[in-house]
Amino acid sequence: MTRTLSPYCRVTGLPGGALIADWKRTRFLGMATADVERFADEGSGERARLLEGLVRAGCAPPGRPADADTDIGRWLRGGHLLIRTLGFGRVLRLLPLVAPQYARTDTPSPADVARLKRAVQTVSRGSWFVNGDCKTEAVTAFVLLRRRGFEAALHVGVREHPFALHAWTSAAGLSIPDADPRGHAFAPVLTIGC
Known part of the structure; x- marks a missing residue:
């Protein structure tokens, strides 16, 4: 075992x-x-x-520090740069290297995920470089949750009329960013991490 x-x-x-x-x-x-x-x-x-x-005994850290906004900003900018240079598909293939698959026995609390969602969206919309890109926000949230040991799933969805693609990460019943922005429902076509 x-x-x-x-x-x-x-x-x-x-x-x-x-x-x-x-x-x-x-x-x-x-x-x-x-x-x-x-x-x-x-x-x-x-x-x-x-x-x-x-x-x-020094075998465990005294507390799990929450991700600072500066760390979230670095992950957002780095993810955005990778998506723009390599493409979204290649970044999805690299996710297992950056966000290893392991799960803690406890699940993330909805309050922690909501705090992460607010922080990611605030930093993203406040940056002229990222500017609220759903792919960057979803990849950043997925990586941060998985690196903390929580289960998270990254979804890529599509809508037909008018045609659009959208990405979001779901954990603890919440989505980062919203799964249906502006009331438009997206049918998931790809899910990573389930």
């Missing part, structure tokens, strides 16, 4: 317990079978105590 916590951190089940390996910082932490069973069976209070112990 191997479970991925992040691109560099893995939990591997062993006969005597489990091993948490952080390959980026080359740190390892072993847990006995009794600790693993207690962690799986106990409530959130026991998990919180274990997490505090991991933070004190």
Whole structure:
């Protein structure tokens, strides 16, 4: 049994317990079978105590920092530049390299996704370079959510009359940007990450 916590951190089940390996910082932490069973069976209070112990030992960061607007701006500008130079199709093929597929056991809260949506759209519309491009916003939101370990799906949709294409990322029941801008429904023709 191997479970991925992040691109560099893995939990591997062993006969005597489990091993948490952080390959980026080359740190390892072993847990006995009794600790693993207690962690799986106990409530959130026991998990919180274990997490505090991991933070004190330096095996886990003290908190997951929210993406700053400057980081979102960099991802937006970089994504927009890649889409303009390589093309949208090639950027979609590169997404598994930038946004690895791994999932945390918890799901993103709608409040976190709504905050990310507001930040992405605010930075995008405030930049003369990006200027509210749906492809750039969708790719940026997809990459940021997946790099934090959350499940996200990037959709590309089409509408016939008048013909138009639209891209959006969905997570926790929300879409970044909106799946139906200005009330026009788009039929998904491509979905990445489901």
